[in-house]
Amino acid sequence: ERAAEESAGRDYVRTLDEQTSRLRNKKTIASWDYETNLTVHNEQKLLQVSLEVASETKEYWKETMSYLWHEFEDPDLKRMFKKYTELGTSALPEDLNQRLIVAINSMQSTYAKATICDYNNRTKCDLHVEPEITNIFATSSDAEELKYTWLEWHKAAGAPSKSNFTEYVQMENEAAKLNGYDTVAEWWLSEYEATDSEDQFAALWAQIKPLYEQIHAYVRGHLRVKYGEEVVPKKGPIPAHLLGNIWAQTWGNVEKFTRPYPDKTDIDVTAALIAQNYTALKMFKTAEEFFTSLDLSPMPELFWERSILEKPTDGREMVCHASAWDFFDGEDFRIRQCTTITDAFFKTTHHEMGHIQYYLQYKDQPVIYRAGANPGFHEAVGDVIALSVATPKHLRVMGLLEDGPEDLESNINQLYKMGLDKIVFLPFGYLLDLFRYGVFRGTTTVDDYNCHFWQLRESLQGVEPPAPRSEADFDPAAKYHIAADVEYMRYYISYIIQFQFHRSLCQLAGEYAVGDSSRLLSNCDIYNSTAAGNALGKMLQLGSSKPWPDAMEAITGQRFMDASGVLEYFQPLYDWLKAENERNGEFVGWEPSTVQFC
Ligand SMILES: C=C(C[SeH])C(=O)N1CCC[C@H]1C(=O)O
Numbered sequence: 001e002r003a004a005e006e007s008a009g010r011d012y013v014r015t016l017d018e019q020t021s022r023l024r025n026k027k028t029i030a031s032w033d034y035e036t037n038l039t040v041h042n043e044q045k046l047l048q049v050s051l052e053v054a055s056e057t058k059e060y061w062k063e064t065m066s067y068l069w070h071e072f073e074d075p076d077l078k079r080m081f082k083k084y085t086e087l088g089t090s091a092l093p094e095d096l097n098q099r100l101i102v103a104i105n106s107m108q109s110t111y112a113k114a115t116i117c118d119y120n121n122r123t124k125c126d127l128h129v130e131p132e133i134t135n136i137f138a139t140s141s142d143a144e145e146l147k148y149t150w151l152e153w154h155k156a157a158g159a160p161s162k163s164n165f166t167e168y169v170q171m172e173n174e175a176a177k178l179n180g181y182d183t184v185a186e187w188w189l190s191e192y193e194a195t196d197s198e199d200q201f202a203a204l205w206a207q208i209k210p211l212y213e214q215i216h217a218y219v220r221g222h223l224r225v226k227y228g229e230e231v232v233p234k235k236g237p238i239p240a241h242l243l244g245n246i247w248a249q250t251w252g253n254v255e256k257f258t259r260p261y262p263d264k265t266d267i268d269v270t271a272a273l274i275a276q277n278y279t280a281l282k283m284f285k286t287a288e289e290f291f292t293s294l295d296l297s298p299m300p301e302l303f304w305e306r307s308i309l310e311k312p313t314d315g316r317e318m319v320c321h322a323s324a325w326d327f328f329d330g331e332d333f334r335i336r337q338c339t340t341i342t343d344a345f346f347k348t349t350h351h352e353m354g355h356i357q358y359y360l361q362y363k364d365q366p367v368i369y370r371a372g373a374n375p376g377f378h379e380a381v382g383d384v385i386a387l388s389v390a391t392p393k394h395l396r397v398m399g400l401l402e403d404g405p406e407d408l409e410s411n412i413n414q415l416y417k418m419g420l421d422k423i424v425f426l427p428f429g430y431l432l433d434l435f436r437y438g439v440f441r442g443t444t445t446v447d448d449y450n451c452h453f454w455q456l457r458e459s460l461q462g463v464e465p466p467a468p469r470s471e472a473d474f475d476p477a478a479k480y481h482i483a484a485d486v487e488y489m490r491y492y493i494s495y496i497i498q499f500q501f502h503r504s505l506c507q508l509a510g511e512y513a514v515g516d517s518s519r520l521l522s523n524c525d526i527y528n529s530t531a532a533g534n535a536l537g538k539m540l541q542l543g544s545s546k547p548w549p550d551a552m553e554a555i556t557g558q559r560f561m562d563a564s565g566v567l568e569y570f571q572p573l574y575d576w577l578k579a580e581n582e583r584n585g586e587f588v589g590w591e592p593s594t595v596q597f598c
């Protein structure tokens, strides 16, 4: 009897997989059409398709629930059934699901359409976050211009979404309960398939914090020199508008005036890309060639036909935030990116193509397994490749950097530049969902959203707002992922595990060996290593068919996430920063902010 039920279950799940592929494809097309052209028509179409797909999905779910899958012998069939019993937001009654979809679409639209007036020309009021505001934060050293731009963006993109965010929290929490979770926080954490994920995340931060405090102290010291003690106090948090990024999440744009050894060769990839007439297409083709050098898959023809690699100039409003899309039909994979020719976008191009590579590698898995081993894995793939691309050795191979010394000073400069991207990001990557966990769990109420957000920014990141904030502001929604309902802990995890992956792939490529100072982890380039590529490809092919420790073990031999990769990679920089901060008498850490935000 049980065997018969199990074989019936196997046949059923095959049919369910075909239906799920069809439904997800339909939904993804409607989402793509809306996000790449934010018209009322496309929004209504997305709402209609979303509700149709939700109701069909619920019908299948009822049938799925009728199977006694807990008794099945086949662990793989059980895993598929377990995933299929998670109905998601389709569990909501149609009217509540409609309210949820409308709230999210409204926040997305507010964010994408938000514009501000130019500081130097108040009649020019068509500045979006991409590319105009991003460029201002990359190039301006005018503290007043940066402060104005920061305040205007947060007013235009954040505050208007406060009520929609509250509606979203209520609806999403209702869906969580219907899926058997206390709140959305536990639902999001379930993606990491462990009973102690929050403790694991906290333990990783404890490992990283000393390294972060050193780079924070060093950067604050240099910003104090540049902007003066009044603007950048010796022991306080760093004002968020001076760090080269509208969210202060990475600080690469302050590298040029804070680097340890200013007279050393400048690794300014942006200038080289422009000088060599790189186009968006050429950046993507260059990234593709790295993947194929590893014996991984090229981009399909359809990818080049259907992707949007530059901001359209037909005046349409669209979501510019870079993203990679799986249309769940095994053929259609796209990137949407408003590329500009910068070092940052060269990295993002590899990041997005890493998602597509993952889609390609697991496209023959059942649809239910077409996901990352955990969300952090999906964000790490492209970044692992970019770690090799960013080495002076590889930049020289590409002709983007002229020859120069391989001495300690150059290595410290290179590690510092990478640290402003990777070390700096970690507290931000961690705190964004610490904030949202608090909101979903009700420990942060609608009356203290902004206060709690800035308390986390101050305590974890050592950053403060450029001016007083109140609950009339809603600064979290000025960040894309909050407005778009995209979980964020995935990036924090990615920025840690990508160094574990990098270390193992470098060993496979013969580019690194423990303790061999002639082959530093930070100088490893896995380019052309089919040994590394095959190991990576095998892990990617698993998708989410196995618990992530199995996927982690497939590459690293370890079954746990730890920051040892990050710490080993940046050890020389950590030693240098500690000595430098002591030499300069810099205060390490920060005292509470004197800016009013609660
Ligand atoms: C590039 C993407 C699309 Se998945 C992104 O959102 N990232 C990549 C780095 C962190 C995060 C961000 O921009 O906040």
Ligand SMILES: [Zn+2]
Pocket: 351, 352, 355, 378, 379
């Ligand atoms: Zn990503």
